[in-house]
Amino acid sequence: MLIKSFSCSRFAGLKEINVQFEKGLNVILGPNESGKSTLVEGIYATLFKEPRLRMSVKSDREFHERFMPHPDGDVIDGEITICIGDKEYRLKKEWGVTESLQLVTPDGTIIKNAQTANDILKEILKFGSGTYSSIVFAKQRDIKEAIEQILSDETSSEVSNILMKTMMELDGISVDELDKRIQNEKDILLKRWDLDKNCPVNNRGINNPYKTGLGEVLESYYRKERIRLSMNWAQEAERDFEEICDELKVKSKQILDLKSKKDELEKIEDDVTKRLVSEPKIERLEKDSDTLSQVCKEWPIKEALIEQLDNELKTIFPKIRDLEKEKENLRKAEKKSEITNKLANIDELNKKIDDTRIKIKQTKNITDDDIAELENIHKEISKIEAAMKAGVIIGKFNKINTPCDILLTTDxxxxxxxxxxxTFTANGYVKIESDEFELELKTGELDYEKLKGAYVDNELKLKELLNNLQLENIEEAKLNKETLKRLKNEENNLKEQVALLLGDKKYDDLKAELKQLEDLGQARNIEEINGEMEELSNKQMECKINKKSAEKTLQEWTKEYESLDKAFDLLVEKKMELKEIKNELDKLAPIPEEFESAEDFKNSLSHIRDSYEKVQQEYSNLKEDYYEYQKSLPESTYEELKAAYTKAESIYDKKLKRAQKLVKIHEAFEKTKEEIGKTPFKPLADKFTEYLCMLTDGNYNQGQIDESFDISLQNKNGVTMPPALLSAGTHDCVALALRFSILKYIYGNTHGYVILDDCIVDLDPERKKMAVQLIKQYAEKNQVIFTTCNPEIAELLGGNIITM
Incomplete structure (x- = not known):
């Protein structure tokens, strides 16, 4: 890609310039402040700066402040022609109050849509604005600062990112770099895009878009959606414009129709005005006649109605009184039923109380003392038994020579x-007796006789106490006590229920009250009584209202007309006066049938005149709107946007398919990654060494760039030089060598261009000579645009010299 020309009407201090560039070497020569750097800035801005400047963005604000003419300039522009092989692209941009972009393609197509133009530029420029800014357009001092940062090991990532970005766009790179390139390409394509859900991350569509960090898929999706919204807006704008045109046609026809109608009615306006004076009289007389006719007709009817309503009211009152009495009897019947149920419940509870008292009398009254005494005796017996069970004696009666009865006592x-x-066993005591002998055995200090005596005494006491209490055992005594307690609780509970039912009354009081409620007779249910009473009350109310209304009407008529006869006489007078006025109206021109009266005619004519003026004003306003809508029509028509949308949708589909394929490629790449081993930056390092050796006349014959993008320099004696010891001239040589090696690396076999700004001014004569040779050598296959203020350097370089 080569730059053929650049021109502008005004860009910062540049005015009406047109610079033609050639293939190979181009030298821009001019003194300081002559506009050399501004020319380069203009070329870069025309290629990469968007026409629409946002003052909220720092870079746009700085661009506006740097290049907009001072003090009163409000627009700058730039036009560049670039060649790709034998194809020419012409790009023109304007910034300021008139923001515009126009790209003319080799086939003559003119493109003004910024997104479409940027897509084409992105394709032909190959690299992004960052690569061009860092490598192609970079100033010598920027390259020198980059070298110092790399050598200082402090900000190496900044420059390494530049190299990484450019080298990932080339063929023949190492496996690691290819991996990074694929990953970077995935990031470029899929940043903030959810491939699984096929939508933006967090579903942030065009109505809530991400502002920064967009992948190409998301960017193309947003672009497609923006075109869709623009397409909808264009369709709406075109529809609004068509509606304005249709409204203008309608208003024009309305004006003609209203004028024709206005002229027709104005011919008979005088006759209608005369009618207008008489019509209110006719209307008043007809109204009075109608009122009097109605009064004369309804007067006797109202008198009869009042008499009829009086009779109805006389029959309703006794019926309401009877219903009130029936309602009272119903309340007494309900009270009687309530008392009857309450007495029945009390009688049932009293019976249960009597039954419980009988059970209490039948249950033995065992006291706590009785229980305690029984338990004490039982404890003593248990203690004696426990003492006897302190040991174990096992014996067996084996043999006796003289047969006799043998008696055994154990414990x-x-x-x-x-x-x-x-065989026998015992715990503490054994006694064997016969007629011939007596044998006694006991364990330890056990006093068997004392224990035995106490045991027998306690058993007798226990048996005697149980007999006195008429019980079998202690458990029966405890059960009797609990049963008695439960029965007493039941008795108290039943008494409380009776007291709750009686409340503050006595049983006999309820009996007396029930006796008073006897002989109430049969009563209907309350709903039926209330329904009949409500019906009678409503009818009574209706009669009273109707009667009062009729009496009020008669009072008003009597006040106004005195009597029915006088009202009739007044009716005859009104009708005669009405007839005389109508005879006079018959002599005037008739009112057209479409109007009900002269007033209607005058109102209509006035309305037509107002409408005529209003429609004329509306027509005038619509004309203004027509021009406004015409101006506000978008540059691209709906059909053009529709075509652009189809193209954008196609680009989006391609980006998405590319991303999907890239994911598959990355998966396959990962499987074979371990088998691949190459040195990532060897081609770059080799070319860097070649250029460095040439520029330093062999003083530095080795330059290394490792995978961390660290640069090391070795002199001809094999000594690695510390960065601090490099001279300013050596820095320039390193910067120029690195720049040309990177350019060679990224351009490959294709033609490219580079812009150099007096990068050899600080070199000694020998190195300057070698640098000129390197620049000329590079210019044989590429385009070089060299800016300088030194005529001697321009003469050394030669080529196409452009004087500023």
Whole structure:
């Protein structure tokens, strides 16, 4: 890609310039402040700066402040012609009060839509504005600062990002860089796009779009949606314009129709005016006649109605009184039923109380003392038994020579016979007796006789106490006590229920009250009584209202006409006067049938005149709106936007398909990534070494760029030079070598261009000579635009010299 020409009417201090560039070397020569840098800025802005400046954005605000003419200029422009092979593209932009963009393609197509033009430029420029700004348009001091940052190891990521961005757009890169390139391409395509859901992340559509960090898929989606919205707006604007045109046609016809009608009615306006004077009299007389006719007709009817309503009211009052009495009897019947139910419940509860009292009398009254005494005796017996069970004695009666009865006593048990060979056990005491001997065995210090005596005494006490209480055991005593307690609680509960039912009355009072409510007779239900009473009350109210209304009407008529006869006489007078006025009207020109009266005619004529003036004014306003709508029509028609939308939709589909394919490629790439091993920056480092050696006349013959983008320099003696020891001239050589190596790396075999701003001014004569040779060598296949204020350097370079 080559720049053929640049021109502008005004850009900062530049006025009416037209610069033609050639292939190869172009030298822009001029003193300081002659506009060399401004020319380069104009070329860059025309290529990359959007026409619409947003003053809220810092970069746009700075651009406006730097390049807008001072003090009163409000517009700047730039036009550039670029060549891709034998194809020419002409791009023109304006900034300021007239924002515009126009791209003319090789086939002569003129494109003014910014998005469409930017898509084409993006395709032909290959790289983004950042790459051009950092490499192609970069000033020498910026390159030198970048080298210092790399060598200082403090901000290497800033420059490495530039190299990474440019080198990822090339072929023949290392596996790691290819991986990064694929990932970067995925980011470029899919940033803030949810590929799984096929929509923006967090579903932020065109109504709530992301402002920054857009991937190409999301950007193309937003572009498509913006065109769709513009298409809808254009369709609405065109529809509004068509409606204005239709309204103008309608208003024009209305004006003609109203004028024709106005002229026709004005011919008979005088006769109608005469009618207008008489019509109110006729209207008043007809109204009075109608009123009097109605009064004469209804007067006797009202008198008869009042008499009829009086009779009805006399029959309604006794019926309402009877219903009130029936309603009172119904309330007494309900009270009687309530008392009857309450007495029945009380009688039932009293019976339960009597039954409970009988059960209480039948239940033995066991006291707490009785229970305590029984438990104490039982405890003593248990203690004695426990003492006897302190040990275990096991014995067996094996043999006796002289047969006789042998008696055995164990512990607290009674004597029993034991036979030869039987085994026995005891806890603390054994006694064996016969006619011939007596044997007693006991454990420890056990006083068997004392324990046995106490055991027998306590058993007798327990048995005697249970007999006195007529109980079998202690458990029965406890059960009797709990049963008695429960029965007493039941009795108290039943008494409370009776008291609750009686309230503050006595049983006999309820009986007496019930007796008074006997012989009430049969009563209807309350709904039926209330329904009949409501019906009679409504009828009574209606009669009273109607009677009062009729009496009021008669009072008013009597006050106005005195009597029916006088009202009739007045009616005859009104009708005669009405007839005389109508005879006079018959002599005048008739009112057209479409009008009900002369007043209607005058109102209509006035309305037509007002309408005629109003429609004329509306027509005039519509004419103004017509011009406004015509001006506000979008530059692109709905059909053009529709075509653009189809194209944008196609681009979106392509971007989306590319992203989907790229995801698949990345998955396949990951599987084979470990098998690939290359040195990422070897081609760049080799070319950098070649240029560096040439520029320094062999003083530095080795330049390395590792995967971290760290640059190291080695002199011809093999010594790696510290960054602090590099001279200003060496810095310039390193910067120029790095720049040309990067350009060679990113352009490859295609033609490109570079803009250099006096980058060899600080070199010694020998290195300056080698730098000129390198620039000329590079210009053999590419375009170089070199700016300088030094005529000697311009003469050394030669080529197409452009004087500013």
């Amino acid at each position: 607290l048990k009674s004597k029993q016979k034991i036979k030869q060979g039987e």
